[in-house]
Amino acid sequence: MSSNHASPMLDSKIPSGNLKDAWTNHKFNLPLINPANRRKFKILVVGTGLAGSSAAATLAEMGYEVQTFCIQDSPRRAHSIAAQGGINAAKNYKGDGDSVHRLFYDTVKGGDYRAREHNVHRLAEVSVDIIDQCVAQGVPFAREYGGLLDTRSFGGAQVSRTFYARGQTGQQLLLGAYSALMRQVSAGKVHVKTRCEMVDVVNVDGVARGIITRDLVTGAFERHSGDAVLLCTGGYGNAFYLSTNAKTCNVTAAWRAHKRGAFFANPCYTQIHPTCIPVSGDYQSKLTLMSESLRNDGRVWVPETKGDKRLPSTIPESERDYYLERRYPSFGNLVPRDVASRNAKSVCDEGRGVGPTGLSVYLDFADAIARDGRSTIEARYGNLFQMYQRITGEDPYSEPMRIFPAVHYTMGGLWVDYNLESTLPGLFVLGEANFSDHGSNRLGASALMQGLADGYYVAPATVTAHLAGRKLERIPTSHDAFGEAEASSRARFDKLLNVNGSRSVDQMHRALGQLNWDNCGMARTKEGLEKALKQVVQLREEFWGDVKVLGDGRSLNQALEHAGRVADFMEFSELMMRDALVREESCGGHFREEHQTEDGEAKRDDDKFCHVTAWEHKGKDQPHQQHNEALSFENVKLTTRSYK
Amino acid sequence: MGGHSDEILHLTLNIWRQSGADDPGEFETHTIDASPSMSFLEMLDVVNENLQEDGREAVAFDHDCREGICGMCSLVINGKPHGPESETTTCQLHMRSFSDGDVIWIEPFRAKAFPVLRDLIIDRSPLDRIIQAGGFVSINTGAPQDANAIPIAKENADLAMDAAACIGCGACVAACPNAAAMLFTAAKVSQLALLPQGEPEREGRVIGMVEQMETEGFGHCTNHYDCMAACPKGISTDNIARMNREYLRASVLSR
Numbered sequence: 001m002s003s004n005h006a007s008p009m010l011d012s013k014i015p016s017g018n019l020k021d022a023w024t025n026h027k028f029n030l031p032l033i034n035p036a037n038r039r040k041f042k043i044l045v046v047g048t049g050l051a052g053s054s055a056a057a058t059l060a061e062m063g064y065e066v067q068t069f070c071i072q073d074s075p076r077r078a079h080s081i082a083a084q085g086g087i088n089a090a091k092n093y094k095g096d097g098d099s100v101h102r103l104f105y106d107t108v109k110g111g112d113y114r115a116r117e118h119n120v121h122r123l124a125e126v127s128v129d130i131i132d133q134c135v136a137q138g139v140p141f142a143r144e145y146g147g148l149l150d151t152r153s154f155g156g157a158q159v160s161r162t163f164y165a166r167g168q169t170g171q172q173l174l175l176g177a178y179s180a181l182m183r184q185v186s187a188g189k190v191h192v193k194t195r196c197e198m199v200d201v202v203n204v205d206g207v208a209r210g211i212i213t214r215d216l217v218t219g220a221f222e223r224h225s226g227d228a229v230l231l232c233t234g235g236y237g238n239a240f241y242l243s244t245n246a247k248t249c250n251v252t253a254a255w256r257a258h259k260r261g262a263f264f265a266n267p268c269y270t271q272i273h274p275t276c277i278p279v280s281g282d283y284q285s286k287l288t289l290m291s292e293s294l295r296n297d298g299r300v301w302v303p304e305t306k307g308d309k310r311l312p313s314t315i316p317e318s319e320r321d322y323y324l325e326r327r328y329p330s331f332g333n334l335v336p337r338d339v340a341s342r343n344a345k346s347v348c349d350e351g352r353g354v355g356p357t358g359l360s361v362y363l364d365f366a367d368a369i370a371r372d373g374r375s376t377i378e379a380r381y382g383n384l385f386q387m388y389q390r391i392t393g394e395d396p397y398s399e400p401m402r403i404f405p406a407v408h409y410t411m412g413g414l415w416v417d418y419n420l421e422s423t424l425p426g427l428f429v430l431g432e433a434n435f436s437d438h439g440s441n442r443l444g445a446s447a448l449m450q451g452l453a454d455g456y457y458v459a460p461a462t463v464t465a466h467l468a469g470r471k472l473e474r475i476p477t478s479h480d481a482f483g484e485a486e487a488s489s490r491a492r493f494d495k496l497l498n499v500n501g502s503r504s505v506d507q508m509h510r511a512l513g514q515l516n517w518d519n520c521g522m523a524r525t526k527e528g529l530e531k532a533l534k535q536v537v538q539l540r541e542e543f544w545g546d547v548k549v550l551g552d553g554r555s556l557n558q559a560l561e562h563a564g565r566v567a568d569f570m571e572f573s574e575l576m577m578r579d580a581l582v583r584e585e586s587c588g589g590h591f592r593e594e595h596q597t598e599d600g601e602a603k604r605d606d607d608k609f610c611h612v613t614a615w616e617h618k619g620k621d622q623p624h625q626q627h628n629e630a631l632s633f634e635n636v637k638l639t640t641r642s643y644k
Numbered sequence: 645m646g647g648h649s650d651e652i653l654h655l656t657l658n659i660w661r662q663s664g665a666d667d668p669g670e671f672e673t674h675t676i677d678a679s680p681s682m683s684f685l686e687m688l689d690v691v692n693e694n695l696q697e698d699g700r701e702a703v704a705f706d707h708d709c710r711e712g713i714c715g716m717c718s719l720v721i722n723g724k725p726h727g728p729e730s731e732t733t734t735c736q737l738h739m740r741s742f743s744d745g746d747v748i749w750i751e752p753f754r755a756k757a758f759p760v761l762r763d764l765i766i767d768r769s770p771l772d773r774i775i776q777a778g779g780f781v782s783i784n785t786g787a788p789q790d791a792n793a794i795p796i797a798k799e800n801a802d803l804a805m806d807a808a809a810c811i812g813c814g815a816c817v818a819a820c821p822n823a824a825a826m827l828f829t830a831a832k833v834s835q836l837a838l839l840p841q842g843e844p845e846r847e848g849r850v851i852g853m854v855e856q857m858e859t860e861g862f863g864h865c866t867n868h869y870d871c872m873a874a875c876p877k878g879i880s881t882d883n884i885a886r887m888n889r890e891y892l893r894a895s896v897l898s899r
Contacts, residue, residue: 393738550702558704
């Protein structure tokens with residue numbers, strides 16, 4: 001099981017030849033479709049975040065007929081909008097030694113050598129075009145006084161390659177993609193369906209040919225037939241209940257596709273973000289991220305001694321432990337997310353955590369304010385400081401912020417080949433929903449880059465090749481496969497409504513989240529995972545036996561929507577734990593306590609685990625089958641990631 | 645300031661319930677004990693848990709990111725869209741803004757153009773259609789010129805960003821006595837009017853978007869400035885003035 005031997009079912013379709021020319025050559029080799037013929041094809045795009053909106057707009061501009069689906073009331077509200085910090089691009093505008101190769105290298109290394117070299121190189125290449133495209137759309141990136149674009153160094157990068165729009169970069173990029181999408185709606189090329197959830201993928205003779213949706217206002221099930229289906233539905237962080245994700249983020253679309261033939265890759269790779277506002281009470285419904293750009297100026301520390309309850313300002317310098325600066329002198333407070341999070345956990349485990357719960361560490365701006373002045377710090381982080389104050393009621397200008405890690409991003413996702421096509425032909429997966437580019441740890445400001453790279457540049461080329469290369473007959477929605485998919489979806493919702501148990505959906509979701517956080521969170525053990533695997537099966541039984549969903553399925557019913565998503569999280573969590581159990585090494589966001597160095601750093605096992613694990617759904621009550629895709633590194637030397 | 649974790653607020657809530665667009669709707673009264681460090685929506689989560697415990701359906705309300713940026717949350721709280729705190733969305737409003745014994749009235753955003761779908765949830769799709777009428781730069785994905793080939797004075801870039809900060813929540817409409825969507829529309833017109841990228845479509849954009857605003861049934865601006873007061877992102881009415889100039893200029897040029 002745990003060897004690097006590759007499964008024949010996973011053909012990554014990585015182009016041969018020189019890495020630097022691979023994407024250009026590959027694009028040249030992909031078949032094209034005559035502009036006049038493109039209107040004959042219909043493409044279904046599920047999810048309208050950065051990946052979905054950019055893909056839908058671009059495919060429509062090319063001439064395809066496109067329909068988008070989102071669960072929010074407008075495509076503009078997808079969770080990409082909440083990304084704060086920025087977007088990486090190898091523009092080297094600062095002349096500080098950046099290049100496509102360096103961005104590629106940093107991303108492969110940052111991902112702890114668990115991503116495909118070719119995918120990452122392509123990402124670094126198109127990063128440059130993304131910035132040009134967004135500026136041309138009118139995205140108001142930050143500028144210098146000379147009128148040129150400003151950049152900053154971000155999340156562990158030693159060059160200044162992150163473009164930003166105040167603390168609202170995700171919002172501005174998404175509104176750019178959304179405006180391109182709205183332009184295509186007015187041109188009649190895109191039909192947008194809002195408040196609508198995909199509940200199944202329709203597999204016709206082994207090819208994805210449509211989806212089943214449920215209208216969240218009327219409860220109506222609808223059948224949509226198309227020539228390609230693009231899932232751009234984000235990550236599964238809400239399996240942990242508390243996360244920085246928006247409340248409706250879910251795994252349902254990906255999980256439904258998985259059950260119809262798309263393999264799920266590396267589900268145990270979850271990113272715990274180090275700079276979040278700590279939990280304040282049992283009623284907590286989500287966690288709020290503070291952009292890690294704060295670590296450029298803030299210093300992380302805890303008291304030297306256990307249980308020191310003095311006010312932070314009264315603790316003398318000599319009795320503070322700036323543990324990141326101490327342990328990682330060359331990167332200091334800018335170590336990557338996984339390293340920063342794990343260190344926060346370990347100082348809290350030692351009893352040196354601060355705040356009422358002891359589960360937080362200080363992020364202190366006193367030195368930066370003394371050095372640069374309050375107004376400079378205010379200009380850089382004003383909106384973040386304001387957000388912190390609003391949530392906690394504490395003033396970060398006069399006392400240090402308190403932060404603690406929280407689930408933020410999921411590197412795992414549906415397995416895709418170099419064309420972003422899943423193991424279910426015709427089903428493409430873009431953005432956070434796929435597994436492709438970040439290995440086991442994503443660097444800051446890389447998610448926006450990937451979502452837009454997939455949507456603006458990769459999928460339009462590869463989806464075209466799928467449409468040109470396969471003989472696709474029109475499939476009417478009266479086809480049996482549509483009937484079966486709709487009937488099974490209806491049955492699932494009816495079943496949820498008919499349990500009539502005693503516990504609310506939210507209560508059961510919280511219980512699942514706690515189980516995942518305790519056993520499959522920042523640190524994992526064989527013992528914990530094995531125990532949790534039994535508990536999650538039991539919890540799932542309790543869910544189907546005791547959940548209480550009131551109301552009906554024929555009108556707007558948020559409890560029912562939530563129940564459907566939690567049901568899928570219950571199934572998905574088992575796979576996440578199983579994946580964490582079989583990966584007997586520590587890498588990136590996956591830290592197995594059994595596999596660490598003497599000084600507590602992650603210990604990879606490249607001999608046995610330099611592969612992607614992709615799981616095949618084998619049917620109800622059957623165990624998943626494991627497949628491996630070997631990763632080869634020809635352009636980057638595998639080293640121990642050191643930030644010391 | 646601070647946690648006040650032992651403090652409890654005993655509150656009376658009058659919450660709007662409406663089963664659908666055709667139902668006249670009415671207020672329903674509930675009492676709740678809330679912690680000051682809860683967010684307003686977390687307080688409503690607890691109300692909903694209690695309701696479901698009693699076998700009654702939860703109050704439907706829109707929310708998603710719960711960090712003030714997606715624009716999904718709404719609510720008129722004690723007569724004010726997004727509640728009493730300035731530049732704060734409902735999801736970022738915390739119960740420490742209220743006092744023990746308070747009576748709180750919770751209603752949907754009210755405007756003819758925003759029909760109620762259920763309880764506190766409204767249909768804001770008219771805002772998407774206003775953007776469709778011109779709130780974009782007509783550029784296809786491809787290979788535009790290098791980003792730094794379009795230098796933009798920092799002052800204009802900053803003003804464009806100020807306008808672009810709009811989250812499209814619709815509070816400006818709910819606050820306006822005429823239910824006008826002027827601030828929303830002006831924010832997008834302004835952003836693009838301030839940037840060279842917006843120049844080629846300048847006239848068509850403002851005319852198209854203003855016409856769509858009227859088609860959707862939004863009212864006219866009569867300078868009350870309630871929109872700016874309610875805006876959780878502090879979008880300035882200077883943008884309305886700029887849109888009016890753009891509109892006048894476009895009207896003259898197009899004739």
